[in-house]
Amino acid sequence: MNEETKKQINERYERQLDKGERFWPDTIFKDLIMSLGIFVLLILLATFVGIPAEAKADPSDTSYIPRPEWYFLFLFKFLALYGQLPLIGKIEWLATVLVPAVALGVLTLIPFIEKSPHRHYSKRVLPISIMSIMVVGIVLLTLMSEVPTVSEDGSKLIGTLQTIAGIFIPAAAYILFFVFKSNTRLLIWTTSLAALSMIILSGTVLALAPEKHGEEVEVATTLVDQIVAGQDLYSVHCTECHGDDGSVAIIAGVEGLEGEKITPINSRDVLYTITDPSMYEVIAYGRPNAGMPPFGKTYGGELSRSEIDYITIFMRYSWDDRFDAPEIPELFPPLAEGEAPSYDVHIQPIVKRYCISCHRPDKDNNNYLMTTYEEILTTGDNVANNIIAGDENSYLLQTIQEHVIMNPEKPDEEMIGVMPPSKALKPNVIEVFIRWIMNGMPKTAAEAGVLFQSPTPAP
Amino acid sequence: MWKNIYLWLDERLGFDSLYANLLDRPEPKTTWWNTLGSASMFLFILQGLTGIFLTVYYTPSPDHAYDSIQYIMEGVAFGWLIRGIHHWGATLMVILVFIHMLRVFFTASFKFPRELTWLIGIGLFLATLGMGFTGYLLPWNQKAYWATTVGTQIAGTVPFLGEFTLKVLRGGPELSALTLQRFFAAHIWIIPAVLAALMGLHLYLIIKHGESHSPTKED
Ligand code: HEM
Numbered sequence: 001m002n003e004e005t006k007k008q009i010n011e012r013y014e015r016q017l018d019k020g021e022r023f024w025p026d027t028i029f030k031d032l033i034m035s036l037g038i039f040v041l042l043i044l045l046a047t048f049v050g051i052p053a054e055a056k057a058d059p060s061d062t063s064y065i066p067r068p069e070w071y072f073l074f075l076f077k078f079l080a081l082y083g084q085l086p087l088i089g090k091i092e093w094l095a096t097v098l099v100p101a102v103a104l105g106v107l108t109l110i111p112f113i114e115k116s117p118h119r120h121y122s123k124r125v126l127p128i129s130i131m132s133i134m135v136v137g138i139v140l141l142t143l144m145s146e147v148p149t150v151s152e153d154g155s156k157l158i159g160t161l162q163t164i165a166g167i168f169i170p171a172a173a174y175i176l177f178f179v180f181k182s183n184t185r186l187l188i189w190t191t192s193l194a195a196l197s198m199i200i201l202s203g204t205v206l207a208l209a210p211e212k213h214g215e216e217v218e219v220a221t222t223l224v225d226q227i228v229a230g231q232d233l234y235s236v237h238c239t240e241c242h243g244d245d246g247s248v249a250i251i252a253g254v255e256g257l258e259g260e261k262i263t264p265i266n267s268r269d270v271l272y273t274i275t276d277p278s279m280y281e282v283i284a285y286g287r288p289n290a291g292m293p294p295f296g297k298t299y300g301g302e303l304s305r306s307e308i309d310y311i312t313i314f315m316r317y318s319w320d321d322r323f324d325a326p327e328i329p330e331l332f333p334p335l336a337e338g339e340a341p342s343y344d345v346h347i348q349p350i351v352k353r354y355c356i357s358c359h360r361p362d363k364d365n366n367n368y369l370m371t372t373y374e375e376i377l378t379t380g381d382n383v384a385n386n387i388i389a390g391d392e393n394s395y396l397l398q399t400i401q402e403h404v405i406m407n408p409e410k411p412d413e414e415m416i417g418v419m420p421p422s423k424a425l426k427p428n429v430i431e432v433f434i435r436w437i438m439n440g441m442p443k444t445a446a447e448a449g450v451l452f453q454s455p456t457p458a459p
Numbered sequence: 460m461w462k463n464i465y466l467w468l469d470e471r472l473g474f475d476s477l478y479a480n481l482l483d484r485p486e487p488k489t490t491w492w493n494t495l496g497s498a499s500m501f502l503f504i505l506q507g508l509t510g511i512f513l514t515v516y517y518t519p520s521p522d523h524a525y526d527s528i529q530y531i532m533e534g535v536a537f538g539w540l541i542r543g544i545h546h547w548g549a550t551l552m553v554i555l556v557f558i559h560m561l562r563v564f565f566t567a568s569f570k571f572p573r574e575l576t577w578l579i580g581i582g583l584f585l586a587t588l589g590m591g592f593t594g595y596l597l598p599w600n601q602k603a604y605w606a607t608t609v610g611t612q613i614a615g616t617v618p619f620l621g622e623f624t625l626k627v628l629r630g631g632p633e634l635s636a637l638t639l640q641r642f643f644a645a646h647i648w649i650i651p652a653v654l655a656a657l658m659g660l661h662l663y664l665i666i667k668h669g670e671s672h673s674p675t676k677e678d
Contacts (some may be wrong), residue, residue, distance in 0.1 A: 001571055010573055016487040016672035024482035027489050027670075032496035035501035038551065042505075046543025051532075056525040057604035059634070067606035069595045071553050071588070079613075096616040108581045110564070111574035119567035119671075119678035131564055222533060 005117050053219035058305035060298030075100065078151060081163045103134075125184050129177055129191040136195045137170045140202040147209040158208055165201035169194050220310060224326055225315075231313025233307055236357045237295060244423065247318055253421060254370035257291045264365035279312045280305075332432065340439035341432045342448035343373045350429055351376070354420055366416065373443050382416070389440040397437060400430055487672030492566075495559035496665075499587075500658060502552040506590075509545040510647065517597070517645035521634045521636050524599035549591055556587050559617075567670040567678075576664045580658050593646035596639065607642075608634055 021027060044441050058064070068076055082095040103136035106113065114127050121128060144166070149159030153415075180186040220226040235244060241257065242248050246266030251257045263269055274282060284296025284305070295301035296308060303311075317325040331353060332346040341347065345392030351370050353361075359370035382405075386395045395405050399419040405414040418424070442448040468474070516535060518527045531538035560580060563569055569577035596607045610635070615625035630637030 006571060012678065013669070013672065015488070017485045019485040019668065020485055020672070021489065022461070022488050023484040024478075028482070029488050030489065030491060031494050031497040033497045034491070038498055038555075039505070042544045042547050042551065043540070045547040046540050049538070049547075051543060051546050054600035054602050057521070057599045057601055061601070064601050064605050066609045068606045070550070070592055071557075071591065072610070076609075093616045093618050093621075096613050097618070104581075111577050112569075114570075117570065117571060120676055121565075121674065122676075123678075124567060124616035128565065131561070133563065164577065179625045221529065292462065310675065323538055409538070445501060 001115070001117060009117060018415070053221050054306065055304060055306040056309070057217050057420070058297065060296065061304050070142070074138045075143035077141040077145040077162075081166050084159060084163060085148060122184075122194055125187045126177060126181060129187050130174070133173050133194055135171050136198055137166060137377070140198055141166050144202055144205055147205055151208075152210055158205060161201055161205050161208075165198045165205065169198050172276070175377075223313070224328060226310050226313045227325070227328060228314075228316050230310035230312070231318070232352050233303070233311050234314055236352045236360075238311070239357055239422075241292065246315065260291060262290070265315070268321075271315070271320040276312055276316075280308055283308045283311060300440070305334075333433065334428070335432065337453060339435075340442055340448040340451035341436045341445045342445045343376075343436075343441070345448070346432050346443050347376075347436055350371075350432060354425060355431070358420070361403070377441065387437055387441065390438055392434070392438070394437055397434055400425055401432055484537045484666070484669065486670055489670060490673065492562045493670060495555055495562060499552060499555045499559055499583075502548050502555060502663075503654065503658065506545060506548050506552065508652065509541050509548065512541050513545060514647060519597065519639050521599055521639060524597065524639065528598045528600075549594060551589055553587060556584055560584060566671065566674055572668050573664070573671065576668070578662060579661045579664070582657045583654065583661060586650050586657065589650045590646065590654070593642040593650065597646065599639065604634065607638070611638075 067073075078099075079095050082099075083092075088094060110127075114124070116123070118124060128168075144162055147158065147162065149162060151158050173190055177187065180190060192393055220229040238246075241251050241254055241262075242265050247264045249262060249264050251260040251262060258367045265271075280296075284294060284301070285299055286292040286294035286301075288294070293301065295303045297304060316323045331349050332341075335341055335346075355370050359365050359367065359368055366381040366387065368382075369375040377387060382395055388394045394421075395416060398405055399416050402418045402424060404414055404418060405416040408415040437440070439448070439451050441450060498511050506623075513531065516527055516538070518524060528542070531542055562575065562579065569580075592607075592610065593625055594604045611628045613630055615621045617624055626632065628638070628641075629635070630641050
């Protein structure tokens with residue numbers, strides 16, 4: 001840039017200053033309003049959106065799908081799409097190092113690459129086109145970052161569309177930019193068409209995207225939540241051997257361990273001698289020699305680090321007399337006269353505590369799964385008779401009231417034993433099941449509310 | 460009495476020249492787009508203040524990091540608010556710095572005589588991303604742990620230097636207590652110091668050259 005241009009630039013700037021404002025108070029006033037607005041926005045976000053809870057880091061849980069901080073998502077999406085390209089897709093460092101490094105290098109050196117002294121938009125169509133396509137690409141890749149590249153039925157269509165929108169169109173646009181370098185009108189057309197087609201394709205991808213079933217990670221944050229979560233996990237995984245209060249001294253009804261003598265785990269012997277870190281080890285690694293299977297993911301079990309911590313917390317606060325348990329809310333709200341219970345509010349917590357330990361996949365249970373509302377109503381070898389709306393003879397109601405169901409074809413053969421097999425439910429829990437089935441198994445509290453019958457006054 | 464203190468200070472500091480040099484400057488007509496730089500700076504200061512508060516309770520060790528964050532959220536009065544502001548402030552700062560950069564690009568404000576302001580700006584942009592990357596690991600939860608695992612893995616794919624970079628970032632072959640310690644140091648000392656220094660230079664240059672005017676037909 002020669003001295004003459006520099007002088008012109010400075011003179012033009014002086015003229016603008018004469019027509020301009022004062023930093024104090026004009027400019028700074030806008031700055032302060034902006035900062036204040038941002039501060040208020042942050043307080044609102046912190047209060048009403050908050051920070052989603054997450055489970056503690058668990059290096060053994062390799063099934064966890066890593067997600068980077070959102071502003072790196074576009075890079076990850078780019079890497080994923082790039083990896084699908086034939087041939088060069090295999091050379092990883094091209095995408096992880098070379099492309100970002102070149103992009104960053106160009107960004108840094110912009111003042112030295114774009115050397116013309118002109119500043120008005122009409123004289124900078126090429127640089128503005130390049131940057132616009134880049135920004136549109138980054139935004140779209142971020143938006144598409146959740147969408148998988150292969151749909152559930154194995155079709156790769158969705159991945160191809162993403163690659164076209166995220167890599168091929170921008171690449172083609174960049175090549176065309178250099179062909180049309182000096183023709184402003186063609187540049188504007190190329191940019192608009194490329195941006196538009198990228199947006200339309202990404203929109204299609206987002207519309208086609210398989211519905212996301214939010215992987216529900218339950219994270220207990222308060223002590224009470226942790227104790228309750230621990231108790232639910234304990235009921236699912238440990239009751240069959242240790243009993244629901246940890247008092248079992250002789251295992252009954254477990255294949256291979258029948259009659260095995262064990263130390264009750266609610267005893268001081270166990271609770272005082274095993275510290276929290278060793279408790280973690282005992283549960284994660286099990287007692288393979290004595291017959292307790294490993295539960296930690298590290299050793300092939302199903303429990304994460306946080307989940308084992310919750311179980312330990314539950315054991316401490318329930319049985320260890322050195323800990324004072326906080327007030328634990330009831331498993332379900334007590335029923336008023338004439339009130340119909342619902343699945344969401346009453347049945348689900350009960351089933352989770354008392355039934356799921358056996359009524360989930362890979363357990364002996366006549367194929368009767370109880371992990372969701374639909375499963376409870378539609379699975380089981382005796383699905384036709386298990387739950388019949390309004391019928392007191394539904395098998396489920398019979399078995400929880402300690403009536404064994406005999407096989408109708410061979411009347412002296414037992415078909416379903418009492419449920420749960422080891423220990424009868426409390427009367428108020430049985431009452432919930434009866435009222436639920438007699439009222440037609442409402443799912444939500446709203447559906448149950450409609451069925452509320454206020455007690456008819458005695459005549 | 461206040462008057463005397465003022466005069467005493469004025470003699471040594473020179474309020475008039477401070478006022479003339481820093482505040483009473485002419486500017487071209489500015490728009491709302493010109494507030495993004497100072498807004499980024501405001502967020503940096505806010506992040507600093509809330510961050511200092513968080514370090515009072517935070518413990519950078521794999522055994523205690525998660526619980527100390529839990530304690531900030533549940534046990535400390537207004538801890539949730541401070542952490543919430545810090546969390547969302549980080550997100551917003553990245554957005555603002557990015558849009559600020561785009562605005563400087565689209566108005567061609569990086570051109571003579573502001574090339575150096577742009578170069579320093581790139582440093583600020585990278586340092587801001589670095590703050591996000593290092594801060595993300597600190598809560599030591601699943602998201603943090605695995606995001607950092609893959610994030611550092613990418614550094615490992617660099618030809619020749621990869622393995623070395625990976626080891627420097629992680630402090631060993633795997634994510635460990637050392638990694639956390641390292642990221643913590645970078646997040647609260649190293650990168651903020653770099654950011655503050657660069658920001659000082661950035662501001663000096665902006666005061667020296669004045670803010671650019673919106674491009675007109677003759678530019
Ligand atoms: C932590 C990040 C940053 C802070 C705190 C910051 C702060 C500021 C402030 C206060 C201004 C003057 C007001 C305005 O025009 O908005 C400014 C202008 C400027 N910034 Fe930044 N900035 C940051 C990042 C960047 C980045 C990433 C770039 C570009 C790569 C950049 C390049 C520039 C340039 C060239 C100007 C002069 C613009 C003009 O005179 O119109 N800055 N910055």
